[in-house]
Amino acid sequence: MTDFIGVDLTLESYWRSIILYGENVASYKFALAKSLLELASAGKTFITLKELALPFSRHLSEHLRVCDKQIISSSSRFLDKCREFNAGNITIDELIDATVKLGFNNVINAFHNVNRGELPVRFFTDERRSSNKGIALTNNLLEVVERYQYRNLPYEVEARWRLVETAWELNISRNLIVVSYDNDLGLLFTGNRRRTAITSCRDALSGYQKGKCFYCFDDISIDEKAENLADVDHFFPHVLSNYGIADPIDGVWNLVLACKNCNRGKKGKFDRMPHRRFLERLQQRNDFLGSSLHPLRETIIQQTGKNSEQRVRFLWNNYVQAITGRLINTSWSPEFEYPRAF
Numbered sequence: 001m002t003d004f005i006g007v008d009l010t011l012e013s014y015w016r017s018i019i020l021y022g023e024n025v026a027s028y029k030f031a032l033a034k035s036l037l038e039l040a041s042a043g044k045t046f047i048t049l050k051e052l053a054l055p056f057s058r059h060l061s062e063h064l065r066v067c068d069k070q071i072i073s074s075s076s077r078f079l080d081k082c083r084e085f086n087a088g089n090i091t092i093d094e095l096i097d098a099t100v101k102l103g104f105n106n107v108i109n110a111f112h113n114v115n116r117g118e119l120p121v122r123f124f125t126d127e128r129r130s131s132n133k134g135i136a137l138t139n140n141l142l143e144v145v146e147r148y149q150y151r152n153l154p155y156e157v158e159a160r161w162r163l164v165e166t167a168w169e170l171n172i173s174r175n176l177i178v179v180s181y182d183n184d185l186g187l188l189f190t191g192n193r194r195r196t197a198i199t200s201c202r203d204a205l206s207g208y209q210k211g212k213c214f215y216c217f218d219d220i221s222i223d224e225k226a227e228n229l230a231d232v233d234h235f236f237p238h239v240l241s242n243y244g245i246a247d248p249i250d251g252v253w254n255l256v257l258a259c260k261n262c263n264r265g266k267k268g269k270f271d272r273m274p275h276r277r278f279l280e281r282l283q284q285r286n287d288f289l290g291s292s293l294h295p296l297r298e299t300i301i302q303q304t305g306k307n308s309e310q311r312v313r314f315l316w317n318n319y320v321q322a323i324t325g326r327l328i329n330t331s332w333s334p335e336f337e338y339p340r341a342f
């Protein structure tokens, strides 16, 4: 996690570090994150707990319908209220009252904690002791909403939430969780015989690339309706799987998001091998995945090695095999690159 913010000291990087690297004992952080993004875009700056309770409990109730495991501990009175609401046993007003009382105990305090420390940047301040009782959104958050990457952030939160709750629900030894990719559907799955779709591959990977094209660092979009929707690119081209190189070729370790121009524009990559210098970038991106708790971490470890050194060797060995056999066109680079984002 320490390198994640790295050269890119932007508000978006701090935000993403919370979503991707904050501790998870419950999914409340994701519900709060989604609520904050919504409320900030509505232009409000002071949010009472009651106002916050509406989107917050809505997101949790919606997720409970898909996945009942939203907390590591065995029970939560607040989640029970959400379940009662889903079952039609209490009204929305009763749910909101319960949320104000029970829902925010830890999440408001802990939201900015990453790696056992507090980030130097805050997206809201705790005003529960003021007469209005609520939170005040900071200029940082309002600024994020104005910026390009804002449109990617809700998708990224949702994808991370789906991955975490799926890992909890499976409740099998975490070392056994492997996430796989379906090329045709663009979705990440878990399980072998009974596959469960988790989330869009784009949404899951975007945050680790800071919403940028892997090769040229141009802004990308993960909104399926957007014109500049990112492509999911196989760094080691798919054709190599015919030679048993870069196995598993569809593993998340080999999937990067690229702008259309880099992937299949006039001088695009197509099925060429990227220039050697991109190996280091892939290594870094995979280390980002490897230090973000389950289940992508376990997947990266199983597929490419348990630490950074092993993973460097894995990439390098495959690269050497791919180029020495002259199996493939090598040394593709984009025509132009924006400043490094990671």
Ligand SMILES: [Zn+2]
Binding pocket: 213, 214, 215, 216, 217, 218, 258, 259, 260, 261, 262, 263, 334
């Ligand atoms: Zn690009």
